[in-house]
Amino acid sequence: MSKKIPVGILAATGSVGQRFIEHLVDHPWFEIAALTGSERTAGRPYAEGVNWLLQGDPPQKIADMIVQPTEPNLDVPIVFSALPSEQAREVEPKFAEAGYIVLTNASPYRMDPYVPLLIPEVNPDHTGIIPYQQEAYGWKGYIVANANCSTTSIVLPLKVLKEAYGLKSAVVVTLQAVSGAGYPGVPSLDIMDNIIPYIGGEDGKLETEPRKLCGTFKDGKIEMADFLVSAQANRVPVIDGHLGSVSVKLGREVPVAEVVELFKAWQPSELVRKLPSMPQQVLIYRPEKDRPQPRLDRDAGNGLAWTVGGFRSCPVNDLRFLAIAHNTLRGAASGSVLNAELLLKQGYLG
Amino acid sequence: MSKKIPVGILAATGSVGQRFIEHLVDHPWFEIAALTGSERTAGRPYAEGVNWLLQGDPPQKIADMIVQPTEPNLDVPIVFSALPSEQAREVEPKFAEAGYIVLTNASPYRMDPYVPLLIPEVNPDHTGIIPYQQEAYGWKGYIVANANCSTTSIVLPLKVLKEAYGLKSAVVVTLQAVSGAGYPGVPSLDIMDNIIPYIGGEDGKLETEPRKLCGTFKDGKIEMADFLVSAQANRVPVIDGHLGSVSVKLGREVPVAEVVELFKAWQPSELVRKLPSMPQQVLIYRPEKDRPQPRLDRDAGNGLAWTVGGFRSCPVNDLRFLAIAHNTLRGAASGSVLNAELLLKQGYLG
């Protein structure tokens, strides 16, 4: 126990913060040693200030921890950030400057040229930018960012296709769960018996983040991939799990059956496969015509797996498919923890 | 009252049948004079056999009508058919042969080269095929078909764009309401907190019907339009109202602002505008980023209007937009009644 690395969670009482606690409370390498919160919750035991949204209660060893203000004086080398956008923009650089390793779910620095936008199965080598970040900004620590949860849902299949056949463009429509909007988030009066066909800022993220994630790290730079993405995001009355409906133009024609075999056989690199949070099967192909479905597939691989299906040729482009990932697990907290595991294996945690 | 045209409703107890009753019960030109049903309901008063799904009760003047078997011996010249597919395939030609005018919501004859697939705002001239149908099949009556409800949602905007700029292709993702599956239809255990990303046969209909609807009637033939459609249909936890998320390639480049003006100004032909069921505004443009929404827009124009919005340029194709229509009203019963009104004005009801 004493050998575990102590970590902090910034904005630990929010919905993503709760997912961090859920994932980290029994982690083999990391140990929760600091929780931060807003003025309302700071100074009180965690269980008193939190509106626990998950099943049951906050874990016992967390319940009595005193929530601290979100300032860079925590006694841990690593922080997981579930901060809201504006606060993240201001606070995360201060943590990095003060020497902290910041694994963030927030959006402000995702497209920063020196910040790796990291998904271990997609671009593990992008962490090579870290020393350049430290040099460019004069930081002792550094920032590593998660992708947006909707980007996450579709980017692994896009990467797999790009590697195999080349990728020219993707037309994406997402059906996104309400938990993606945080808490209190989407009012029930807005979403019951309804669809909201717009999520502020989401289309832009879906159209740029995949190009960085599928880009190339070379000579101290991450070069963006050159495919185009068109995205239309919808909020749907589903609790967890983002579904992407995708039509792609590939670099060459390829039979659907070959694509299916590609996805059935795909595995991440060996280093990534051995990370402790990695599920046995991280990319799951479902042959049924009506899968993947959010409620049935979001929790696959403890919420860390992608589930894909619906591969068909496309009358307009080359190929169509469906992809689902759990937005607050794979697309947020658990994805971030996996990033930290990768950083440790790559030697970036010192 | 005595001058109204008596009409029959085939399969009057089902969910679309009930919508027919709702629309026709106070119609200025037509009067419900016959209702048919299955063996279970035939011979009993309508109110006894029906599982009324709409608000309140069946209208009083309908409640006591005796349901008849679905056989071509009804004392009416016109029948509206809400029959299930297999039964429609068998029965509707018998009605047409026996001299009935059949306005059908069923799919079997939609793509028949002699059957007009009719939406008054889209292709009012396609009724010109009717005499050819009667000659080809030796029928005294004839069949006119409704489009599929999901096709309906998107085809008017496609037609408007095609007329103005030419249309090369459309990538369509639909989010479809559960009422589209009839009753009992979609089990709650399948759709609560979930999406079903597949509806049997729906993609094919979405990929062919718009090409017939936007086709050209010439020399006794309906020639299919030559644009391509790629469709992915999803069932979503919404009661009524199909939403289409569309990306199109046009015949030429055009500024989004011009497209918006086109849609704000569009009106159907004068003949169509004067049909009694026609709402004041049948194609509604909404400027808000997050509209149209099924619950807020499905009932516009008594459920007969299309609502469109979300016009934006597309990084991959030319233009993106959203369209909603009420699936059991515009896309089924009320659309069929409007077809009958058009036929009367065009002189096809004799």
Place this chain on the structure above:
Amino acid sequence: MSKKIPVGILAATGSVGQRFIEHLVDHPWFEIAALTGSERTAGRPYAEGVNWLLQGDPPQKIADMIVQPTEPNLDVPIVFSALPSEQAREVEPKFAEAGYIVLTNASPYRMDPYVPLLIPEVNPDHTGIIPYQQEAYGWKGYIVANANCSTTSIVLPLKVLKEAYGLKSAVVVTLQAVSGAGYPGVPSLDIMDNIIPYIGGEDGKLETEPRKLCGTFKDGKIEMADFLVSAQANRVPVIDGHLGSVSVKLGREVPVAEVVELFKAWQPSELVRKLPSMPQQVLIYRPEKDRPQPRLDRDAGNGLAWTVGGFRSCPVNDLRFLAIAHNTLRGAASGSVLNAELLLKQGYLG
């Protein structure tokens, strides 16, 4: 048109305020002449400041009206108040003092001994307390209050039973719609696939308000009825319509069939029956075992009718039944308009 009485709506942009507009925009006696809102909306056209939650758009003649601050300097004699509780407590007496007739949906003065808690079908004579209110508080105007929306759902059947047989006690469990919590109200993450078995303050209102409503006005006082109520309120994933499941102990034993006849025959007083908003049938008995249901019955009588059913004897008490009323129409805005209509007929509008 010029003879209509001008009225104001306090907090006109909220969810109940919108219902007021919907009901009053074409009212035969009243005309909307003033709208008030918060600092955020005051000074701007109504359509700009409102987040319109109902179908379509705000009515055209309202859209351009400038929202005013909520202060007692409006050029109307009557105001309908949709103010939140705390603001109502402070502001409504100022309006009454300044001579306004205040018809309020807010709770602070409902149980005030001088304020009539009014439902025309239940206690039209309680308006007799108005002169005593004016004298006691030295007001030129006065306050008349609506009952809580959940109280409303069940109080008419309780009153009908009390009149006929006497009423000793009622055990009530309510299943209440999310619109009862206003907007943004209940977060979707809290209520999707879930029940919240507690609504702050609601049980207390359900246990006291019916006793005032069914009480007796005599000698300048409203004497509370002496039956007991036990209430457990639940929030359920329903948009509109509160359902009450009730078990009552009556003053004497009575066969269920007799109770059913009582409810089938019941009518309000003639004065009330002739109010312009009164539906043809304001108390609807449904014989089906599985009715009333919120979605099927909430809109009966334009949302002003009660629907009851499920009358059965009770193994523990005497009688069980179900009752539904539309919470934001009957239980809020429309109920308040009906109160104003009654006041006019009774001569209290001067």
Place this chain on the structure above:
Amino acid sequence: MSKKIPVGILAATGSVGQRFIEHLVDHPWFEIAALTGSERTAGRPYAEGVNWLLQGDPPQKIADMIVQPTEPNLDVPIVFSALPSEQAREVEPKFAEAGYIVLTNASPYRMDPYVPLLIPEVNPDHTGIIPYQQEAYGWKGYIVANANCSTTSIVLPLKVLKEAYGLKSAVVVTLQAVSGAGYPGVPSLDIMDNIIPYIGGEDGKLETEPRKLCGTFKDGKIEMADFLVSAQANRVPVIDGHLGSVSVKLGREVPVAEVVELFKAWQPSELVRKLPSMPQQVLIYRPEKDRPQPRLDRDAGNGLAWTVGGFRSCPVNDLRFLAIAHNTLRGAASGSVLNAELLLKQGYLG
């Protein structure tokens, strides 16, 4: 492995059958050795015939098992029955006669005077009736029944109260999940944005089963407890988890605080506590005003725990409270497995 007792599951492809598989697939004492199904599924591998409703896929060791017809020639001593009512009525006695031990979820024999209606935490001694059953009916095997899922939700708290203070009557309103109706079960068109305030036969079960469960086994007979129950069952748009809202009259007055202490301290008998499926805490008291909630509490203790809360005095009776149990786990499959574990410990499995 070879020492595990082989068991069969009757109607293994249905929704409760799937829950049996989920629970039994890694059971320490039992091993699934036979699955039966309808004509449609018999003779085929389980994974082919089943419409798997739970997350992921059927367990691998089950997927290839050939489904057998439901006839008493299975090579196992024990069968768990998820049969529908009518089939259970006919088939289960044949199994018992042929020597099988039948643990049934079906209702037909629940109120049979010789069949124990068993919940280990409530009435473990009722198994004493088994030899009398065998003698009365001349069976080599026997039938042990589960309670109805809604009965289950409320009966443990009723039993705890009865033991401590005596119980005179209970007025119960249930809010029941759609999974309780099996598959396809409740149509989405009936339950979305709605409540169905009636479930056929459910009220009767709720009014009689608790009296048998809380009854006394003496002299070869189970004597019914003499309290009265009034029940009103509602179907609500919740996937899993039945909520009971209860008001009780006790044998004597008792402060609420004392009742809370009773429930916080309560434990089942030592024998029951040691059953392998027993969760660490089987009766959970939640102090929050708005708990228990179905989505947050149904899975407590692997779906085997009851969660109670909301204890308050009652203005009409003595005490009010809320109780939740998972209807297809505690109230069906897992409850039945627990019964089998108890029977083994008591020596009834031979």
